[in-house]
Amino acid sequence: NAGVTxxxxxxxxxxxxxxxxxxxxxxxxxxxxxxxxxxxMGLRLIHYSVGEGTTAKGEVPDGYNVSRxxxxxxxxxxxxxxxxQTSVYFCASSYVAPLRDTEAFFxxxxxxxxx
Amino acid sequence: DAxxxxxxxMDCAEGRAANLPCNHSTISGNEYVYWYRQIHSQxxxxxxxxLKNNETNEMASLIITEDRKSSxxxxxxxxxRDTAVYYCIVRGYNTNAGKSTFxxxxxxxxxx
Numbered sequence: 719n720a721g722v723t724x725x726x727x728x729x730x731x732x733x734x735x736x737x738x739x740x741x742x743x744x745x746x747x748x749x750x751x752x753x754x755x756x757x758x759m760g761l762r763l764i765h766y767s768v769g770e771g772t773t774a775k776g777e778v779p780d781g782y783n784v785s786r787x788x789x790x791x792x793x794x795x796x797x798x799x800x801x802x803q804t805s806v807y808f809c810a811s812s813y814v815a816p817l818r819d820t821e822a823f824f825x826x827x828x829x830x831x832x833x
Numbered sequence: 834d835a836x837x838x839x840x841x842x843m844d845c846a847e848g849r850a851a852n853l854p855c856n857h858s859t860i861s862g863n864e865y866v867y868w869y870r871q872i873h874s875q876x877x878x879x880x881x882x883x884l885k886n887n888e889t890n891e892m893a894s895l896i897i898t899e900d901r902k903s904s905x906x907x908x909x910x911x912x913x914r915d916t917a918v919y920y921c922i923v924r925g926y927n928t929n930a931g932k933s934t935f936x937x938x939x940x941x942x943x944x945x
Contacts, residue, residue: 760920760935761877808876821867824876
């Protein structure tokens with residue numbers, strides 16, 4: 719059981735380049751999320767999805783786009799990378815269970831550097 | 834979601850119990866207390882959660898005060914691998930897990 723898998727694990731981009739980060743989960747979770755974590759700081763939610771074909775903005779959505787074409791995959795895109803987007807990106811997933819509490823399962827992170 | 838307050842750092846001797854406090858004085862009746870930890874360079878890991886009763890699992894124990902305004906995460910026999918940032922999160926009953934607010938947490942250093 720792989721859980722939540724992120725690819726790539728590391729990437730260096732030049733300013734203005736584009737890239738897509740892939741998150742895949744094999745737990746049949748409805749909800750998926752993308753976070754960024756800057757040095758010494760907590761996680762900030764970028765975008766999330768409550769099901770296949772749906773996405774929503776989180777706390778810091780500017781400069782990012784997402785897509786959820788398949789239930790198991792959640793893609794995070796940077797159309798024109800900026801140095802301010804240098805960060806570690808985490809993907810997570812969880813069940814949707816409004817009548818009981820659930821926890822989120824996280825991937826191992828993607829370390830992105832924009833030069 | 835209610836705001837939480839945690840000390841920025843704590844030390845613990847290997848083999849001893851680590852007691853990590855969290856204040857959540859504005860918690861409301863339907864909000865749970867969750868604990869996650871993040872070991873360096875890894876994704877956060879769920880530890881335990883509770884509503885008002887004390888909880889225990891294979892990783893830790895969670896003690897919630899009777900007024901629910903504070904809680905303590907207990908790692909009964911800390912090891913070097915427990916060195917991590919520990920996040921206390923308060924989340925509404927119907928709020929999905931990924932919209933948890935991760936603050937600055939407590940950096941626990943377990944020393945030999």
